[in-house]
Amino acid sequence: QLVQSGAEVKKPGASVTVSCKASGYTFTSFGINWVRQAPGQGLEWMGWMSANNGNINYAQKFLDRVTMTTDTSTATAFMELRSLRSDDTAVYYCVRGSSFDSWGQGTRVTVSP
């Protein structure tokens, strides 16, 4: 099970950090993906981080604005997105592993002046 932090409202230019706490499995056995969905839109993959060795792959679109981390002591993954814009308004999901077999409930991030 993946449980995410609550909704956020941010101003343009600010940063947001979303957390994703894992339970029910060995955290370091799977990586964590981050996927977002803008209102009424499809799914967009942002990146992936191994919870075992720290390897990271970011989508090129987010390379300069996103940082993904994990805390193995608390089995929690984090995604920080900086320099927020209005088009970053979306629901952000953490998703387990290369099979995308377990999804968090989503965190709504609203970017508004």
Next chain:
Amino acid sequence: QSVLTQPPSASGAPGQSVTISCSGSSSNIGTNTVNWYQQLPGTAPKLLISGNDQRASGVPGRFSGSKSGTSASLAISGLHSEDEADYFCGTWDDSLSVFYVFGTGTKVTVL
């Protein structure tokens, strides 16, 4: 930004069958296995099919997946009202700009 193309909508009466297509390229579907995800209204997506044709745990047998070349398909045989949802395909992509890509999504309506 989706590189996998799906029809925007599909529909059928209860008990009928629908098939959703997902068209990609040699760098994604042509090389990697395809997953399908179901997103019920107001909820997070959930894994439906992995590895082209393997139903996830608890998924009814009326859902089936297949792949041929650079395209994949999801079939729902014997529609139930609870199948009304958005469906997305997804797969890894061997390009350098993005590693995982999703389809544009298909809204299935049960008439």
